[in-house]
Amino acid sequence: xxxxxxxxxxxxxxxxxxxxRTVLYNWAFAKKEEGTFVIRIEDTxxxxxxxxxxxxxxxxxxxxxxxxxxxxxxxxxxxxxxQSKRLDLxxxxxxxxxxxxxxxxxxxxxxRLSDLRKQQREQGIPPKYDKKCLGLSxxxxxxxxxxxxxxxxxxxxxxxxxxxxxDVVYGDITVNTNDIDDQVLLKSDGFPTYHLAVVIDDHLMExxxxxxxMDWIPSTPKHVLLYEAFGWDLPIYAHLPNIxxxxxxxxxxxxxxxxxxxxxxxxxxxxEALLNFLMFLGWNPGTEKEIYTLEEFIxxxxxxxxHKTDLxxxxxxxxxxxxxxxxxxxxxxxxxxxxxxxxxxxxxxxxVGEISEEYILQALSLVQTRxxxxxxxxxxxxxxxxxxxxxxxxxxxxxxxxxxxxxxxEKFIDLYEGVKEWSxxxxxxxxxxxxxxxxxxxxxxxxxxxxxxSGRKATPPLFDMLGLIGKEKSVNRLKESLKLLE
RNA sequence: GGCCCCAUCGUCUAACGGCUAGGACGCCAGGUUUUCAUCCUGGUAAUAGGGGUUCGAUUCCCCUUGGGGUCACCA
Numbered sequence: 001x002x003x004x005x006x007x008x009x010x011x012x013x014x015x016x017x018x019x020x021r022t023v024l025y026n027w028a029f030a031k032k033e034e035g036t037f038v039i040r041i042e043d044t045x046x047x048x049x050x051x052x053x054x055x056x057x058x059x060x061x062x063x064x065x066x067x068x069x070x071x072x073x074x075x076x077x078x079x080x081x082x083q084s085k086r087l088d089l090x091x092x093x094x095x096x097x098x099x100x101x102x103x104x105x106x107x108x109x110x111x112r113l114s115d116l117r118k119q120q121r122e123q124g125i126p127p128k129y130d131k132k133c134l135g136l137s138x139x140x141x142x143x144x145x146x147x148x149x150x151x152x153x154x155x156x157x158x159x160x161x162x163x164x165x166x167d168v169v170y171g172d173i174t175v176n177t178n179d180i181d182d183q184v185l186l187k188s189d190g191f192p193t194y195h196l197a198v199v200i201d202d203h204l205m206e207x208x209x210x211x212x213x214m215d216w217i218p219s220t221p222k223h224v225l226l227y228e229a230f231g232w233d234l235p236i237y238a239h240l241p242n243i244x245x246x247x248x249x250x251x252x253x254x255x256x257x258x259x260x261x262x263x264x265x266x267x268x269x270x271x272e273a274l275l276n277f278l279m280f281l282g283w284n285p286g287t288e289k290e291i292y293t294l295e296e297f298i299x300x301x302x303x304x305x306x307h308k309t310d311l312x313x314x315x316x317x318x319x320x321x322x323x324x325x326x327x328x329x330x331x332x333x334x335x336x337x338x339x340x341x342x343x344x345x346x347x348x349x350x351x352v353g354e355i356s357e358e359y360i361l362q363a364l365s366l367v368q369t370r371x372x373x374x375x376x377x378x379x380x381x382x383x384x385x386x387x388x389x390x391x392x393x394x395x396x397x398x399x400x401x402x403x404x405x406x407x408x409x410e411k412f413i414d415l416y417e418g419v420k421e422w423s424x425x426x427x428x429x430x431x432x433x434x435x436x437x438x439x440x441x442x443x444x445x446x447x448x449x450x451x452x453x454s455g456r457k458a459t460p461p462l463f464d465m466l467g468l469i470g471k472e473k474s475v476n477r478l479k480e481s482l483k484l485l486e
Numbered sequence: 487g488g489c490c491c492c493a494u495c496g497u498c499u500a501a502c503g504g505c506u507a508g509g510a511c512g513c514c515a516g517g518u519u520u521u522c523a524u525c526c527u528g529g530u531a532a533u534a535g536g537g538g539u540u541c542g543a544u545u546c547c548c549c550u551u552g553g554g555g556u557c558a559c560c561a
Contacts (some may be wrong), residue, residue: 045560125487179489246496288508318498380523456522
């Protein structure tokens, strides 16, 4: 039987970076096993439903370079892939369960339920439905149903039975049914709860492996009960460790940076780097290899290597390092391509104006090893494209006196005006000759020129920079800087 | 609180029950360098505690402690 896995987002908000990790594992597993990856929209909560969220979730998954074989906007033979379009199905199955005695109608009001919970808490016992409506006679139920009384359908959880299921990552997990509540299956608005819908859909869609966050472990026994009641085979469960903020907070927090998948992209992380980083949050190949392409990940991924732990920390510094790796390892023209796409997608101005692509590529190649995030491009290259502001205190910082700064600038202006062939090699050679002749230290001379040209103290190598900026502009900038000292 | 899960450097992690517990990020130091990066070299730092089992426990078992999850007509 071929592998079928799924990711089932709930359109209640923006997609979290941790969700992408789960999508990635499912996606890679399907690819590796030559199976099918399906996406199903679980929009059964009408209160929390957010208009447009489903589309944005699908879009961000695509932006990360991941795709699916069946699902909304894609089709497949197990549709529809949106739960709100499958309502009749859930109702039929729930009613069958009632007939079998595995579920029952419940007419209790929300007030009674919350009072009950309150009482139980006060008595220090775990809150649980007291099965009051299970005692209703068939006729009584029928009567109240016909009267149009508001009702739900609840799972009839048997007493004192150990439910054991096997998890590929966490091993055997056993829970006693006394600790399981008579979960609502069908809500009074006719929508199923997650528990009912997920079991029915996973079965009908022939899902073979369920990979999801380990926060679902406690409700898995309910699902097992449901599979049993329906007489269906259990899928293979593989719960995944959850992700937390480095530093102790329980979840990723805005305080430390981005949280939503789309935000990381906007901040200038490359999807390849993000995915590479995410791979290792809960999985490890057991080797020392850490830079992984998607193809390599598909090759090496295995459920057995998913780490059995409670939480993994999201180390933003390591992510940043990894992003720098990816930026550096890109061909410059490919990096430029990424910059352009990023700029268009998020409407960010790269600050290059109408300058030729050839010039931009040269500037980019000079700053590439200095970039960790896409926006570093603007910060690092602005003076290649626009005349910079020169802070006087920085200009005069390196020579012993303002007079000496002036002298250095004058000498370099003379030198550069006379240079016939404006090449990095010639500039390097003649500049060194100049400082030797006048006994300037390399640092005072070159730092002064650097500041006079760029307005800053940290730039790519001076002569590479001058070479690209060109003779006329370089000389002009030196002259403008000189004027600041008068 | 009940139930469930987890426990190796600060972080992600490696180590058929067996060499000085390995790697990566970070941090520190040095080298390269006119600056900032890159790059190279080195260093720092861990088996939560206590009992067992064993010739020998990071590894297996128990307890304690700590962390996390979950107990809705949310997913």
